[in-house]
Amino acid sequence: xxxxxxxxxPARRAATRDGWLILALVGLLLILMVASLIVGRVPLxxxxxxxxxxxxxxxxxxxxxxxxxxxxxxxxxxxxxxxxAAGAAMQGLLRNPLAEPGIxxxxxxxxxxxxxxxxxxxxxxxxxxxPAAGMTGALLAVLLTYVLSGRDASIxxxxxxxxxxxxxxxxxxxxALNLAPSPYAALEIVFWMxxxxxxxxxxxxxxxxxxxxxxGILLAGTGRALNALSxxxxxxxxxxxxxRIVRARLILGTAFSVGAAxxxxxxxxxVGLVVPHLLRPLVGHEPGRLMLPSALGGAxxxxxxxxxxxxxxxxxxxxxxxxxxxxxxPFFLYLILHIRRSMR
Amino acid sequence: xxxxxSVDLGARAVLRGASLTAATGNFVGLIGPNGSGxxxxxxAMAGLQRRVAGTVRIDxxxxxxxxxxxxxxxxxxxxQGSEVHWPLRVERLVALGRIPHLDGWRRLSGPDHEAVAxxxxxxxxxxxVERTVSALxxxxxxxxxxxxxxxxEPAILLADEPVASLDLSHQLLVLxxxxxxxxxxxxxxxxxxxxxxxxxxxxxxxxxxxGRSFAEGTPDEVxxxxxxxxxxxxxxxxxSDLGVPHVVSLRRIDRAPAxxxx
Numbered sequence: 173x174x175x176x177x178x179x180x181x182p183a184r185r186a187a188t189r190d191g192w193l194i195l196a197l198v199g200l201l202l203i204l205m206v207a208s209l210i211v212g213r214v215p216l217x218x219x220x221x222x223x224x225x226x227x228x229x230x231x232x233x234x235x236x237x238x239x240x241x242x243x244x245x246x247x248x249x250x251x252x253x254x255x256x257a258a259g260a261a262m263q264g265l266l267r268n269p270l271a272e273p274g275i276x277x278x279x280x281x282x283x284x285x286x287x288x289x290x291x292x293x294x295x296x297x298x299x300x301x302x303p304a305a306g307m308t309g310a311l312l313a314v315l316l317t318y319v320l321s322g323r324d325a326s327i328x329x330x331x332x333x334x335x336x337x338x339x340x341x342x343x344x345x346x347x348a349l350n351l352a353p354s355p356y357a358a359l360e361i362v363f364w365m366x367x368x369x370x371x372x373x374x375x376x377x378x379x380x381x382x383x384x385x386x387x388g389i390l391l392a393g394t395g396r397a398l399n400a401l402s403x404x405x406x407x408x409x410x411x412x413x414x415x416r417i418v419r420a421r422l423i424l425g426t427a428f429s430v431g432a433a434x435x436x437x438x439x440x441x442x443v444g445l446v447v448p449h450l451l452r453p454l455v456g457h458e459p460g461r462l463m464l465p466s467a468l469g470g471a472x473x474x475x476x477x478x479x480x481x482x483x484x485x486x487x488x489x490x491x492x493x494x495x496x497x498x499x500x501x502p503f504f505l506y507l508i509l510h511i512r513r514s515m516r
Numbered sequence: 517x518x519x520x521x522s523v524d525l526g527a528r529a530v531l532r533g534a535s536l537t538a539a540t541g542n543f544v545g546l547i548g549p550n551g552s553g554x555x556x557x558x559x560a561m562a563g564l565q566r567r568v569a570g571t572v573r574i575d576x577x578x579x580x581x582x583x584x585x586x587x588x589x590x591x592x593x594x595x596q597g598s599e600v601h602w603p604l605r606v607e608r609l610v611a612l613g614r615i616p617h618l619d620g621w622r623r624l625s626g627p628d629h630e631a632v633a634x635x636x637x638x639x640x641x642x643x644x645v646e647r648t649v650s651a652l653x654x655x656x657x658x659x660x661x662x663x664x665x666x667x668x669e670p671a672i673l674l675a676d677e678p679v680a681s682l683d684l685s686h687q688l689l690v691l692x693x694x695x696x697x698x699x700x701x702x703x704x705x706x707x708x709x710x711x712x713x714x715x716x717x718x719x720x721x722x723x724x725x726x727g728r729s730f731a732e733g734t735p736d737e738v739x740x741x742x743x744x745x746x747x748x749x750x751x752x753x754x755x756s757d758l759g760v761p762h763v764v765s766l767r768r769i770d771r772a773p774a775x776x777x778x
Contacts, residue, residue, distance in 0.1 A: 264670050267601035400615055403664070404599040411615045411668075414590030457602040 193454050195466035204475040208245040211479050243374045248478045249471040251437050254384050254429040256470020257463050259444025261391050264459030265422045266327055266400035271286045273430045273444035277337025278315040282434035284341040285309025290361050303379045303435035310431025313337050367438035367493025369478050380432040387429025390421045395460030440493045442500025443470050449507050521560050521570030530556045532727040536626035538705050543698040545714035546707045548724035549748050554707045555676055562593040562674050565709055588616035592670035596677050598657045602651035606660050613667030635663040654681045674702045691717045714753055715739055725748055739763055
């Protein structure tokens with residue numbers, strides 16, 4: 173009996189360590205959440221304002237907190253969680269640490285949908301036209317990727333189809349810029365594509381959350397299959413994994429959640445690439461254990477980046493996607509150099 | 517087990533009605549020259565290969581009628597090479613072999629850890645348990661991957677050249693292990709390139725040539741000079757003057773290049 177106790181120790185240690193990691197990330201997330209509520213153009217006495225808000229006083233400070241900063245912080249966390257989890261899912265599915273949520277063309281196509289809505293001015297006549305068009309773009313991209321790569325697609329064909337969809341969506345976005353009716357319209361499109369959470373309301377959460385939830389549910393529970401995929405597709409199948417279902421869940425889950433995220437915020441790069449990469453060594457490189465920590469880490473990173481857009485005093489305001497890319501790209505380079513040894 | 521299996525890859529017919537039978541507890545060697553379809557037949561038997569014709573049965577039951585999870589509990593598949601995409605810890609890697617026994621959200625428990633530890637002990641890799649796969653030598657990695665395949669405690673092991681990258685001592689260790697497991701009732705179908713090892717360990721051999729079962733029987737019956745000549749274009753013989761059987765190849769037989777297959 174003693175040998176059983178002895179053998180089960182490492183696994184329990186792994187589970188406990190994941191527990192600590194998740195707890196630490198949740199703690200970080202909460203701190204950033206509060207910081208995101210406090211920091212902004214208008215200084216707020218946080219506790220007092222929170223009390224006003226809860227008691228229903230309609231002071232300006234309470235309105236700023238309740239109608240502007242709360243939705244913005246929640247949206248930042250949701251979008252970050254989505255990007256982090258989807259990044260981990262795509263890296264696991266494609267077994268490639270360079271994969272990111274947009275690798276199958278979902279982000280670019282959601283962006284294209286939103287750009288089309290901006291181009292035709294639909295967003296002015298109908299306020300939800302922009303996110304709706306974005307999500308339509310994301311779903312069309314997934315359909316196209318599936319059609320291009322076939323039902324029993326290998327991972328390789330899937331990536332190639334994603335490259336094609338990405339390129340085509342990029343080309344159509346450039347076309348929209350090229351044919352933009354006015355410099356102002358072009359500027360609006362460019363700024364939207366940079367990614368931002370400014371001026372978002374609870375309505376945006378209401379639009380994005382259901383699809384993000386569907387996406388999250390699809391992604392959750394694929395962990396064991398992702399672990400099995402570490403040994404290649406043949407072995408995963410021989411271990412009883414139904415690859416067709418797992419692949420469909422991961423791709424659709426990414427399309428729903430990332431499509432919804434991009435539709436309300438524009439493209440926010442590097443979060444889905446850097447966060448799983450950063451956390452992977454902390455979960456023993458197991459793709460199945462990576463998804464939840466990546467969601468939490470992504471949420472924390474986007475919150476932090478969004479705070480940065482508000483504290484860096486430049487005019488006009490920094491856009492969120494610019495901050496994540498400017499910080500993310502050099503950091504990613506550092507990670508590659510640092511982790512290269514263990515990835516061999 | 518496999519009857520008259522035919523497989524096309526692209527326009528090429530790789531298997532043309534190949535058959536292989538493995539009785540319970542038998543150690544069956546699957547041999548044949550390069551490109552004869554050994555790997556494809558093994559994948560077909562594991563249910564991983566779309567067949568044009570033919571059936572694969574386990575205990576009389578068609579594998580197409582079996583749920584994938586049920587098949588996974590009974591049959592273990594170990595492909596050639598050592599594909600591991602992430603630098604996992606050895607113990608966690610071998611534990612992947614327990615996936616067929618974990619239904620729903622159940623996590624690894626006592627018996628699973630016991631099976632993992634036992635599999636690692638059996639392949640002589642218990643000391644590697646805390647190591648990372650990427651830091652292992654080729655031979656260590658091959659043994660750890662075999663432990664993964666054995667961790668599910670399969671009734672049938674399908675292994676594609678499991679000893680190809682091992683040194684002599686570890687070849688004997690692994691093949692002794694598979695033979696012992698067969699004595700305990702496991703059925704093994706193993707692809708061999710080394711005919712000496714095949715002759716020495718296998719109860720029966722199936723010789724594939726150009727996608728057909730060319731010969732089947734005990735090593736003595738299959739590895740006769742005529743078969744070595746016709747299958748491998750080699751003049752050779754099965755000898756046993758050191759007390760163990762070994763296959764000697766004397767020289768290549770040059771043939772006029774064959775015409776296109778009819």
